[in-house]
Structures are given as structure tokens and as C-alpha cells.
Amino acid sequence: MTATEVTTEVKPSTKVGNPTLAVWKFASCDGCQLSLLDCEDDLLAVAGRLDIAYFPEASSGMMAGPYDVSLVEGSITTPGDLKRIKEIREQSGLLITIGACATSGGIQALRNGADVSEFIGIVYAHPEFISTLDTSTPIADHVTVDFELRGCPIDRGQLVETIAAHLAGRPPRIPTTSVCVQCKARGTPCIMVSQGTPCLGPVTQGGCNALCPTYNRGCYGCFGPMESPNTAALAQQFTHLGLTDSEIARTFRSYSGWAQAFREEADKHEIPQGTNQ
Amino acid sequence: MNTPTSVTIDLTGLGELVSELVARGYEVYGPQVHNGVITPDLLRSVEDLPVGWTDEQEGGRYRLVRRNDGARFGYAVGPQSWKEVLHPARTKVWSMTRDSAGELKVTMTEPDRPLRAFVGVRPCELAAIAKQDRVLMHGPHPDPVYTANRENTFVVVVNCGEPAATCFCPSMGTGPKAGPGYDLALTELVDGSEVRYIAEPGSDLGAAVLRGVPSAVTSDAERERGRQVIADAVDRITRQIDTTGIRDLLFGNLESPRWDQIAERCLTCGNCTLACPTCFCTNMEDVTDLSGDHTDRWRTWDSCFSLEFSHMGPGPHRASVKSRYRQWLTHKLGSWIDQFDESGCVGCGRCITWCPVGIDLTHELSEFRAAPGPKRELEGQPT
Ligand code: SF4
Ligand code: SF4
Ligand code: SF4
Ligand code: SF4
Numbered sequence: 001m002t003a004t005e006v007t008t009e010v011k012p013s014t015k016v017g018n019p020t021l022a023v024w025k026f027a028s029c030d031g032c033q034l035s036l037l038d039c040e041d042d043l044l045a046v047a048g049r050l051d052i053a054y055f056p057e058a059s060s061g062m063m064a065g066p067y068d069v070s071l072v073e074g075s076i077t078t079p080g081d082l083k084r085i086k087e088i089r090e091q092s093g094l095l096i097t098i099g100a101c102a103t104s105g106g107i108q109a110l111r112n113g114a115d116v117s118e119f120i121g122i123v124y125a126h127p128e129f130i131s132t133l134d135t136s137t138p139i140a141d142h143v144t145v146d147f148e149l150r151g152c153p154i155d156r157g158q159l160v161e162t163i164a165a166h167l168a169g170r171p172p173r174i175p176t177t178s179v180c181v182q183c184k185a186r187g188t189p190c191i192m193v194s195q196g197t198p199c200l201g202p203v204t205q206g207g208c209n210a211l212c213p214t215y216n217r218g219c220y221g222c223f224g225p226m227e228s229p230n231t232a233a234l235a236q237q238f239t240h241l242g243l244t245d246s247e248i249a250r251t252f253r254s255y256s257g258w259a260q261a262f263r264e265e266a267d268k269h270e271i272p273q274g275t276n277q
Numbered sequence: 278m279n280t281p282t283s284v285t286i287d288l289t290g291l292g293e294l295v296s297e298l299v300a301r302g303y304e305v306y307g308p309q310v311h312n313g314v315i316t317p318d319l320l321r322s323v324e325d326l327p328v329g330w331t332d333e334q335e336g337g338r339y340r341l342v343r344r345n346d347g348a349r350f351g352y353a354v355g356p357q358s359w360k361e362v363l364h365p366a367r368t369k370v371w372s373m374t375r376d377s378a379g380e381l382k383v384t385m386t387e388p389d390r391p392l393r394a395f396v397g398v399r400p401c402e403l404a405a406i407a408k409q410d411r412v413l414m415h416g417p418h419p420d421p422v423y424t425a426n427r428e429n430t431f432v433v434v435v436n437c438g439e440p441a442a443t444c445f446c447p448s449m450g451t452g453p454k455a456g457p458g459y460d461l462a463l464t465e466l467v468d469g470s471e472v473r474y475i476a477e478p479g480s481d482l483g484a485a486v487l488r489g490v491p492s493a494v495t496s497d498a499e500r501e502r503g504r505q506v507i508a509d510a511v512d513r514i515t516r517q518i519d520t521t522g523i524r525d526l527l528f529g530n531l532e533s534p535r536w537d538q539i540a541e542r543c544l545t546c547g548n549c550t551l552a553c554p555t556c557f558c559t560n561m562e563d564v565t566d567l568s569g570d571h572t573d574r575w576r577t578w579d580s581c582f583s584l585e586f587s588h589m590g591p592g593p594h595r596a597s598v599k600s601r602y603r604q605w606l607t608h609k610l611g612s613w614i615d616q617f618d619e620s621g622c623v624g625c626g627r628c629i630t631w632c633p634v635g636i637d638l639t640h641e642l643s644e645f646r647a648a649p650g651p652k653r654e655l656e657g658q659p660t
Contacts, residue, residue, distance in 0.1 A: 045567035164567045173562055177547060177583045180633070184551035185366035185578060189314040189356050192633050194339045202546035202633050216312075227584045228598060230544045237337070237634045 019068035019167075021046070022054035024088055026074025026081050027108055027136060031153035032099035033057045033073050042160045049167055065091035069166065072145075075101040075108060075136045082133075082142060089143040094166060097139045098159065100152035100255045104224050107152075109136040109258035136258070147172065152222035152255040155207050176227040178202050179219050182210040191216055198238050198251060203229035203261070224256040231265035245269040283477040284492035285499055291349070291474060292323045294433075294461075295396065297489040303394035303431055306362065308355070313341055315355040317362070320396065327352060334441035334626065336635025347470040350463075353441035354399055354625050358554035359406060362393065363426045364413065370561070370574040388425035396433040398459070400452030401444075401625040403434050405554035407458050411617055412557050422576070431482065434459040438467075438506045443626030445516040445639055451623045453510040461487060464503040475503045516629075516639045519646065520620065524611040530645050531603065539641060540599035542634050547580035549628035549636075550605060555621050556580070581605050606638060 023033060037043065037058055046052075053063035070092035076082060089095060100106050111119065112135045120127045139145055149162050149172075158174055165172035175181070179201035183190060191213050192199040199218035201210070207223040225231075231252065238248050249270035252262045286294065298305050307320035310327045320326070326349040333340045334353065344351055371385045398406070406427075413423040437446075437453035446452030455462050460483035463474040475495050478484035495503075550556045560579035565572045579586055581604045587595040595601050613621030622638075629637045 042567065049567050049569075160567065161564070164565055164569075167567065168565050168569055170565070173564065175583075176585070177580075178544070180546040180548045181551065181578075181580070181583075184548060187316070187357060187361060187366075189312050189316070190339075190548065190631055190633065191313075193337055193631055194313045194341075194356075196338075199633075202544040202548075226545075228545045230542075230598065233542045233544055233634055236542075240337075 018049060018051045019093075020053040020063065021050040022065070022067040022070045022088075022092070023052075023057065024054075024070060024072045024074075025057070026072065026085070026102065026139070027077040028074030028099065028101040028106065030057060030073070032102075032151070033071075035098075035153050035156045035159060036071070039156050039160060042156070046160070046163060050163070066093070067091055068093040069163075070095045072097045072102050072139055073099050075105045075138060076133070076142055077108065077136045078132050080131070085139060085142050094146045095139075095143070096147045096149060096162060096166075097145050098149045098151075098154050100150065100222060100224065101136075102139045103148040103150050103259075104138050104256045105136045105258035107255050107257070110253060111136060112258060138258075149174070150205055150223040150256075151207050152220075155209070158207055174207070176205055178226045179204045179206045179208070179210050179213070179223070182206040182208070183213050186210060186214065188214045191218065192237075192241075196241050198241055198243055200234070200251065200254070202226075203231050203234050204256075218251075220254045221252070221257075221259075221262060222255045224259045225261040229261045231261050232268075235265055235269065283475050283495045283500070284487065285495045286474050286476050286490055286492045288323070288347075288472055290476075290490050290492055293490045294476075294486070295320065295323055297486055298394040298396075298431065300489075301392075301486070303392045305394045305396060306359075307396040308350070308352075310341065314339065314357075315341070315352050316357045317355075317359060317395070317397070323349070326350075326397070331439055332441060334443045334630040336443070336629050336637045337632055338635070339630050346467050347472045348439070348465060348467045349472060350397055350435040350465050351439045351467065353437065353439060353444055354402065354627060356552055356627065356631050358402055358552075358625075358627070359395055359398060360409065360554050360556075362395075363406065363430070364409060364420075364423050364557060365426075366578045368422050368576045370576050372574075373572045375570040386422075388422050390425045390428055392429045392431075393426075394431040394433065396435075398432050398434045399437060399625070400434060400455035401446045401449070401623040402554055403432065403455050403458050404449070404451035404623040405625065406432070408555045408617070408619070408621065408623065409557055411619075431486070432459045432461075434462045434479075436462060436464045436503075436507060437510050438465055440510050440514050441626060441630070443516060443629045444514050444624065445518060445626065446624040447511055447514055448517045448520060448639075449620060449622055449624035453514070454507045459483070464506055466499065466502050466506065473499070475499060516626070516637075518624075518639045518642045520610075523620075523642070524614050526642075526645055527607045527611040531607075533645065533648075535641065535644050535648070536599040536603050539602050539636060540597065542636055543598050543602050544634060545582045545598055545601055546633060547582040548631050548633060550580040550582060551578060552627040552631040553609070554625060554627065555609075555623060558586070560585070581608065602636075606641065610638075610642070 116134045162172045191197040197218045200221040201219035204221045205223040205226040249266040252266040305320045306317050309318050309325045315327050331344045332352040369386050373383045413420040434455040459479040462477045466473045558579045559576045562575045582601050584593040587593045609621040
């Protein structure tokens with residue numbers, strides 16, 4: 001599904017008072033949950049409109065479900081995750097996934113297609129204690145997701161907007177156009193044109209306010225594919241800029257590398273992911 | 278006004294011109310080197326001008342390059358135009374609050390009417406401002422933000438002596454010498470590190486400002502040099518488009534396979550429309566806060582390359598890439614004529630340079646001329 005398709009009004013659960021909010025973590029770095037904590041004044045406003053019922057990162061008090069709204073961070077990487085996400089879905093009115101891990105598998109999806117048991121043998125002293133799946137996959141591969149909020153990490157303004165919109169029963173105002181639109185709006189000169197720096201911005205959904213190009217870095221694709229990503233044309237331009245096929249593949253295989261459009265483009269420029277590790 | 282008489286000013290005079298504008302209460306903007314490009318910004322002094330810099334441009338490529346003379350205006354155009362100042366990317370239109378009694382209160386944004394002087398406007402940019410004036414200020418529903426920003430601008434045009442490879446202003450009749458609409462026009466005469474300017478007033482206000490600046494009578498030799506600067510610029514401009522019957526050429530080719538070929542390359546990133554100094558389209562966004570008692574309405578730049586732009590009822594009616602590129606090109610060069618009796622393009626070349634994959638409208642037009650495609654009968658008017 002695309003990020004804008006579903007709008008579901010938050011219906012308070014049976015009890016009186018504010019709708020309840022739960023925040024869940026799967027395989028992730030916690031950065032997106034921290035974005036919520038980082039909302040400062042807005043967090044107080046969130047707390048005024050939603051009862052924070054379950055948020056282990058922020059408080060020790062944990063209320064039992066069901067929950068009106070669940071925010072889910074992280075990707076599915078273990079058999080336990082598979083079971084837990086289904087339970088969370090059952091207990092949640094509205095399920096919103098937050099961040100690149102939850103919406104496209106995250107940077108850890110680089111392992112998809114690779115020999116995971118070999119990684120485990122190299123990384124862990126006691127591989128026998130590790131129970132893991134061969135893949136890192138987005139939440140929407142396993143349960144119905146009501147809204148996907150992209151980003152690595154998510155943008156806290158977009159998070160507040162998403163919550164505010166669902167509380168008001170209107171569609172969240174989350175643009176699906178390119179990062180380039182944000183470069184132009186804030187007056188950042190295009191670094192691909194003016195410096196020859198390869199940039200994923202034209203095929204990536206804006207949301208970060210063109211953070212990397214503004215600091216002279218090509219876009220890493222954190223917000224995943226934009227609404228009509230012409231990855232083949234951009235890859236062609238990367239070739240003109242002097243990138244080799246494997247460099248092109250690596251550029252697309254970044255924070256949103258498992259998102260379909262980026263994955264397929266990367267595969268065109270390299271033997272399938274993992275077999276060359 | 279009386280017949281304009283040109284005078285010659287030197288670098289001191291240029292500094293005095295800026296001081297005179299400041300003394301008259303203007304915020305003075307001028308070109309500066311920022312982040313590897315030349316772009317207009319608030320000018321603290323003439324020292325900020327891009328002395329000794331020029332730009333090299335091609336499809337999808339821009340580089341700042343050193344020049345070994347004292348030219349202050351020895352470049353073509355940067356990525357940003359005066360549109361950023363006059364028609365900003367994001368403006369708050371109004372705010373609405375609901376008080377405890379449930380009453381709604383709307384507060385309209387009252388635009389201030391700043392006195393701003395633009396120094397270093399290019400002839401094509403002057404023409405672009407005139408096109409936006411027509412759309413945003415002189416129509417039946419003047420845009421309050423644009424009108425407020427535009428009302429008190431003082432425009433100092435600098436004629437072009439250093440066009441880029443992407444420029445094609447002669448085809449559009451907008452340069453490299455400025456047409457009417459400026460307050461002052463300068464032509465830069467460069468002799469190594471020595472620089473002089475022929476200054477011509479274009480308005481009574483321009484003439485009055487110029488009287489506050491030390492100057493000399495322009496000599497016949499200087500006048501001839503000034504003409505030569507323009508003539509050399511014309512000679513160096515190689516890109517062009519043939520505008521004969523251009524509207525019918527485009528609308529006679531709506532089903533050409535050429536659009537599919539362009540669509541293979543186009544990223545639908547929107548850079549061309551956002552960099553274009555005449556594109557005016559905007560979107561409205563209502564932003565509610567968490568309390569649900571406060572809403573702001575923002576107006577933001579939009580682009581016909583976005584899917585949301587043509588979203589009606591069941592979905593975007595310009596979903597394909599080709600339909601979006603076709604909208605841009607046919608509007609810019611075709612239906613703009615139907616709407617405003619003139620072309621929407623001034624030949625500045627920004628959409629060529631700042632397209633990340635270097636799609637070049639001058640090239641595409643010559644392809645349409647060379648190989649007219651199958652025609653399609655139109656139902657109603659294209660917009
Ligand atoms: S720097 Fe990247 S994101 Fe910004 S306009 Fe250029 S290509 Fe687009
Ligand atoms: S269409 Fe291109 S060349 Fe014409 S005015 Fe716009 S940016 Fe400049
Ligand atoms: S429709 Fe497209 S080409 Fe026309 S003014 Fe709007 S953005 Fe520019
Ligand atoms: S023509 Fe170029 S700048 Fe315009 S949308 Fe297509 S790729 Fe982007």
C-alpha cells in the first residue's frame with residue numbers, strides 16, 4: 001500500500017477518556033521512538049490527547065490492551081517477532097508503522113538473500129543461542145497496516161502531523177513527491193548538478209527537508225521510493241557521473257534498499273544481493 | 278518621463294548606487310556566491326558581488342569557474358531566480374482558532390509591503406517577472422502576497438555579456454539586452470580588473486536614484502563598447518528554438534512517440550518547474566495541530582510533475598510520466614499563449630541545467646519539428 005491510501009478515524013475504545021496509545025519495538029535502533037520523545041512540547045500535547053498506555057522506552061507503567069493507536073517501530077527478523085506482531089495487530093485499533101525498518105525492512109534487510117547462518121557464526125560467540133529468520137521484512141508483509149510513516153529516522157513534524165490528522169479524522173498531509181522538491185523550496189542548490197555528487201533525491205520521497213543535500217551529501221534514500229520513481233533513468237545518470245555498476249547497486253541498497261523499486265534497480269546492476277558478500 | 282540619458286559609473290559609483298538605495302529605505306538584494314552557485318541574496322555591500330566568478334552550464338551540469346578579470350556580473354543565471362523573493366515557496370495565508378465557547382476566529386496574514394531593490398536582474402529574469410506580474414498581479418484576482426512583494430520593487434537590470442551554453446533568450450525575445458520594465462539598466466564594461474557601467478534609467482524613480490550617484494557622461498566610444506558587449510553575447514548564444522506556430526506544433530503532436538522517449542528519461546522530480554522563473558502553480562495545505570482547535574492554511578509551490586497536482590475524484594488523471602512532461606511543455610510553450618497571449622518561457626535555460634538528467638526542451642522541440650507525430654482530436658481545451 002502507499003502511505004496516503006488509508007485514513008481511519010481514531011475511535012476511542014470502550015472506556016471513557018482519551019484514546020490510548022501504545023508504542024512497540026521490533027528490530028531497530030530506537031531512533032524513531034526517540035523522535036517521538038524528541039517532540040518535547042508536542043509530546044505534552046500528544047499526552048493531552050492520547051493516554052500513553054504502553055511505551056517501555058519512555059515509562060515503566062504498562063497498561064494492558066486493547067489500544068486505540070499502536071505505533072510500531074522496527075522490522076520482523078525473528079520467529080518471535082512474527083508471533084508478537086500478530087498479537088499487536090489484534091490488540092490495536094489503528095496500527096501505524098514508523099521508520100524505514102518497519103516500512104521497508106531497514107538497513108538490516110541487507111542480509112536478505114545472504115547466508116545468514118554464516119553471519120551468525122562470524123558475529124556471535126555462541127551462535128546456538130541465536131534464533132533468527134533469514135530475512136528482515138517490513139511489518140506490512142505480515143499484518144494489515146493502516147498508515148506507513150517513512151524515514152530513517154522519521155521526521156518528528158511528520159509524526160505529529162500523522163497523529164494530529166488521525167485524531168481529526170483527516171488524511172495526513174505527508175507529501176510523496178521527491179526530495180528535490182524540498183531542495184528547491186528551501187533554496188539548496190542541487191549538488192548533483194553543481195558538484196556531480198550522486199544523489200537518490202529524485203527517486204526518494206521528501207520528508208527530511210533535504211537534510212543531506214543541504215550538507216553536501218547525496219540523498220541516501222531514507223524515506224524510500226517517491227510516488228513515481230524512475231530509478232532506471234537515475235541509474236543511467238549515475239553512470240554518466242562515473243559510477244560503476246556495483247557502486248550504483250550499493251547506492252540503491254541503503255536505508256531503504258529492500259523497498260521494491262530500489263531493490264529491483266540494485267539487482268539490475270549486480271548479481272542478486274548476498275551472493276557476492 | 279524625459280528621454281533617458283545614459284551615464285557611466287565606476288566601481289565607486291556602483292557602491293554609491295547601493296548606498297543611495299539603502300538611504301532611500303530599500304533592502305538591497307544582489308547576486309552572491311553561496312554553496313557553489315551564484316544566487317540572489319541580501320547584499321551587505323558591493324564587496325559581496327561575485328567578482329571574478331562565472332558559471333559554466335550544460336544539460337544537468339553547472340560549475341562555478343574563476344575568471345581572471347574584475348567582472349561583477351560576468352555570469353549567466355543561477356538556480357534561483359527572483360521568484361523566490363516575490364512568490365515564496367511557502368506562505369501562511371490564514372490561521373483559524375476555536376475558542377472555549379466554540380467560536381471560530383480567522384486571522385488573515387497581512388503581507389507587509391517591503392521596499393526591495395533587486396540589483397543584477399538579468400534581462401530574461403525581468404521578462405519572467407513581467408510574466409508573473411501578468412498572472413499573479415494583473416489578472417482578475419490579484420494574488421495578495423505577490424502583489425505586496427512586487428509593488429515596491431526597484432529593479433536594476435544588468436545586460437548579459439556572458440551567456441551560458443543553455444541560454445536561448447534571443448529566440449524568446451527577452452535578451453541579452455533588457456526590454457522595458459526596469460528602473461535602471463547597467464551594461465558592464467570590463468578592462469582587466471577595471472570595470473565601468475553604462476547606466477540607463479528606465480523610470481523617473483530610476484533617473485532620480487541615478488542623480489544621487491557620481492557619474493560621467495557616457496562617451497561615444499563607451500556607447501559603442503556597450504553595443505559590442507550585447508552583440509558578442511548574441512553571437513555566443515547557440516541554443517535556440519523556432520517559435521513559429523509553436524502552439525499548434527505541440528498540440529498537433531500530443532500522441533507523438535517522442536513523449537514516451539522523454540518519459541523514459543524523466544524522473545518526475547519537479548526540478549524544472551520549481552527552477553523555472555515563470556512557473557506559478559501552488560497548492561493549499563491546511564495544518565491542524567494536536568489540540569484540534571487551531572488550523573493554519575499554507576500556500577506552497579506545486580508542480581505539474583506531482584501526482585497530487587491532477588488528483589481529482591478517483592485519482593490523478595496525469596498518472597503517466599509522459600502526461601506530466603507533456604503538461605509542462607505544452608503549458609509553458611503552448612496553452613500559456615491561449616491564457617496570457619504570450620509564451621510562458623523566457624529562454625533562461627534553468628530547466629535544462631537543473632534537470633538532473635539534462636532533458637533539454639530546445640532539443641525536444643526540434644525533434645517535434647523534424648518528425649511530426651500522429652494527431653489527436655482534442656475534446657475541449659487542454660489546460
Ligand atoms: S541535490 Fe539531490 S535531492 Fe536535491 S535537487 Fe539535486 S538531485 Fe534532487
Ligand atoms: S521553461 Fe526553461 S528556459 Fe523557459 S523560462 Fe522556464 S526554466 Fe527558463
Ligand atoms: S502547470 Fe506546470 S508548467 Fe504550467 S505553470 Fe504550473 S507548474 Fe509550471
Ligand atoms: S524534465 Fe528533468 S527536471 Fe523536469 S521532472 Fe523530468 S527529470 Fe525532473
